[in-house]
Amino acid sequence: MRVLAIGLGGAGSRVVDQLYDHDQRSRVYCMSAVAIDIDPNSLLQLRHLPNPARIFFPRVDIVDHAHVTDVIDIEEVMTRLQSMDTMEIDAILLCCGLGGSVIDIAPLIIAEIRKSYVEPIFALAILPCLEEGKRVSAKAADDLDALQGLVDAVILFDNETWSQKIKAAAAAAGTENTSVMGQLRQIPAGSDPRTHYNMLNERIARQIGLLLRAGEFNESGLDVAEVVLDAGEVLNTLKGNGFVAVGYATERLPTGWLNIFHRRQSLKDFIQGSQEKAARIISLAKKAVYEDVSVPCDLTSADKALVLIAGPSAELSMKGFQTVRKWIDRSIAGLEMRSGDYPVKSTSFVGIIIVLSGLTNIPRVEEIRDIRTEYQLECEEERLRGEEEARLREEEEALAAGAVSEVPDDAGVPGFASPLESAYLEEIGYMAEPTTPEKDEMISLPGSGGSDRKRRDDTIVMLPKAEKKQDDGVVALPPKPGGKEIDLTGSASVTSSVPAPKNSTFGLKGIAIEKTGPKDDAVTYSTSLKSVQRPKDGSLSADASTLERGMQRPKEGVFTGDHVTLGQGMQRPKDSLFEEAGLHMREGAPLPKDGSLGQIGRGLARPGPHPKEVDPSRGKLEVIDAAARQKNRDEEKRSDDDTDGGITWL
Numbered sequence: 001m002r003v004l005a006i007g008l009g010g011a012g013s014r015v016v017d018q019l020y021d022h023d024q025r026s027r028v029y030c031m032s033a034v035a036i037d038i039d040p041n042s043l044l045q046l047r048h049l050p051n052p053a054r055i056f057f058p059r060v061d062i063v064d065h066a067h068v069t070d071v072i073d074i075e076e077v078m079t080r081l082q083s084m085d086t087m088e089i090d091a092i093l094l095c096c097g098l099g100g101s102v103i104d105i106a107p108l109i110i111a112e113i114r115k116s117y118v119e120p121i122f123a124l125a126i127l128p129c130l131e132e133g134k135r136v137s138a139k140a141a142d143d144l145d146a147l148q149g150l151v152d153a154v155i156l157f158d159n160e161t162w163s164q165k166i167k168a169a170a171a172a173a174g175t176e177n178t179s180v181m182g183q184l185r186q187i188p189a190g191s192d193p194r195t196h197y198n199m200l201n202e203r204i205a206r207q208i209g210l211l212l213r214a215g216e217f218n219e220s221g222l223d224v225a226e227v228v229l230d231a232g233e234v235l236n237t238l239k240g241n242g243f244v245a246v247g248y249a250t251e252r253l254p255t256g257w258l259n260i261f262h263r264r265q266s267l268k269d270f271i272q273g274s275q276e277k278a279a280r281i282i283s284l285a286k287k288a289v290y291e292d293v294s295v296p297c298d299l300t301s302a303d304k305a306l307v308l309i310a311g312p313s314a315e316l317s318m319k320g321f322q323t324v325r326k327w328i329d330r331s332i333a334g335l336e337m338r339s340g341d342y343p344v345k346s347t348s349f350v351g352i353i354i355v356l357s358g359l360t361n362i363p364r365v366e367e368i369r370d371i372r373t374e375y376q377l378e379c380e381e382e383r384l385r386g387e388e389e390a391r392l393r394e395e396e397e398a399l400a401a402g403a404v405s406e407v408p409d410d411a412g413v414p415g416f417a418s419p420l421e422s423a424y425l426e427e428i429g430y431m432a433e434p435t436t437p438e439k440d441e442m443i444s445l446p447g448s449g450g451s452d453r454k455r456r457d458d459t460i461v462m463l464p465k466a467e468k469k470q471d472d473g474v475v476a477l478p479p480k481p482g483g484k485e486i487d488l489t490g491s492a493s494v495t496s497s498v499p500a501p502k503n504s505t506f507g508l509k510g511i512a513i514e515k516t517g518p519k520d521d522a523v524t525y526s527t528s529l530k531s532v533q534r535p536k537d538g539s540l541s542a543d544a545s546t547l548e549r550g551m552q553r554p555k556e557g558v559f560t561g562d563h564v565t566l567g568q569g570m571q572r573p574k575d576s577l578f579e580e581a582g583l584h585m586r587e588g589a590p591l592p593k594d595g596s597l598g599q600i601g602r603g604l605a606r607p608g609p610h611p612k613e614v615d616p617s618r619g620k621l622e623v624i625d626a627a628a629r630q631k632n633r634d635e636e637k638r639s640d641d642d643t644d645g646g647i648t649w650l
């Protein structure tokens, strides 16, 4: 596949430089390359790219740290690209390090390239190491999201994974080669950043370079492939706006006289040899997918795959190749599976490339996205903390300034007065009333508090006020053992719909009306009995007694000897109520229930509906009651008011 490779920033430039070197060394010459950077040193240190391919934009505004998009001139970039030989390219490859600053220009460049080129654009994106910090990882996540929406595929390479591998390999080599020569030959641990990056870039160039060269060949170096993989198939595997991982594993072939001797063995050895070759291809494929992959990923989340084996044609086992194809084909989620071989004459290595495209499960991508979320939260916290500190500082400054200028002004503030002054102020009514806790004024029991506790109704236990911090007007029946406290305040009345409590509930310790006075020794107790009627003593002692709806008038005996004040919630029936009722009766209104009378005259009525008394005359005839008539006569004697002479109850 012929590509135009564009390196952005330090990482992109170095990777393109290395790819270009591999392309030149393989003599395939399928790559045109440029490097764009704002760091002159980075461009100068490139080893392989020709000078015209290095595009440098000097950072003019160094002090103000101008944004990279202001420094890099897109038109200039496009002019340089169009001056290159790009007539036969199959794709454009944008190489960049995520989390850097120059990558910010990528969206603008991609937009311009799309205007001039129809070829697909792929990005080779390098994920940063964790040790570079949360800010870099967070920026990398942003860059990745931006790139993904703009290019045809994002080929990922994870610096973190490969840095760990390089360090582990160096450490292993160090422990194995303890001799002086061994230590001299040992793999550099990559403590020097430049060496470390060179090792990473070498890895990238091998993986991606071989993929780019698939389908391209030079006259001398390549045999004829059995399964030819052309550039179009590589492109179609990559395309799809998804993430791509490239697995690449190689093995050195046995060389020397011993190997030649082996090859001249019997048929048995030949069969054994072919099995070895097949097994080598299979083990290389596993290594490519699980170990030497550009970014660790979930194979089963891939949408497409491509398998390419490379090496001397005699070593490329078709049996092993088919087995690998089947394995990958069955493993990936999608159905698109391509494969081919790439026979190379002059090499002592067998290699395999497995491209997994349209990946959805890449743990490292998830990780940098999580880091971004964390980082954003931290930034937000930091910002809020800064704002809070600034606000506190301002307040302190304002207070300090105010303390100097503020003149104490207590003319309008009532302070502590001398006893004489207090007496005068009290007289003129200025002094505030001594603060008394808010009381419910509905019922005042002057004789029931303080020292006169014995006079309290023994059936009512006044709960100590100390437990209540504020009078909330709640009248509560104490719960049965294991039961729930019943709040009666909210209910209109004690009705028959409420299950009748057991007799024991109304025992001496049974009923509790919370004392609403602020102190134990307060004379006044108040409570909100707005909708709760205290049952008559007699009713409570009776078995299965029930309080009936509509019971409004408390029995006077409840507060024996006490002064009772009825508030708004307690509508004390007028004495003349029954006379009024009588008047209504005369007009043919329905007769009052017996219960109504019972409430007044005999205490609590039985539960359940009471049948109405049938007026036999249906309002037309008067019902004569001798006793009532006598009572009326008495009343007439007492006053001249002629109220209700016509109605008498039987």
Ligand SMILES: Nc1nc2c(ncn2[C@@H]2O[C@H](COP(=O)(O)OP(=O)(O)OP(=O)(O)O)[C@@H](O)[C@H]2O)c(=O)[nH]1
Pocket: 008, 009, 010, 011, 012, 014, 015, 039, 096, 097, 098, 099, 100, 101, 102, 103, 126, 127, 128, 129, 132, 136, 159, 197, 198, 200, 201
């Ligand atoms: N594989 C590899 N990764 C690199 C290399 N140089 C940098 N990186 C990674 O790429 C990321 C971006 O770095 P650069 O490309 O140098 O940044 P830049 O865009 O030039 O801009 P600055 O942030 O100003 O340096 C870094 O955080 C590294 O993780 C390199 O040579 N090889």
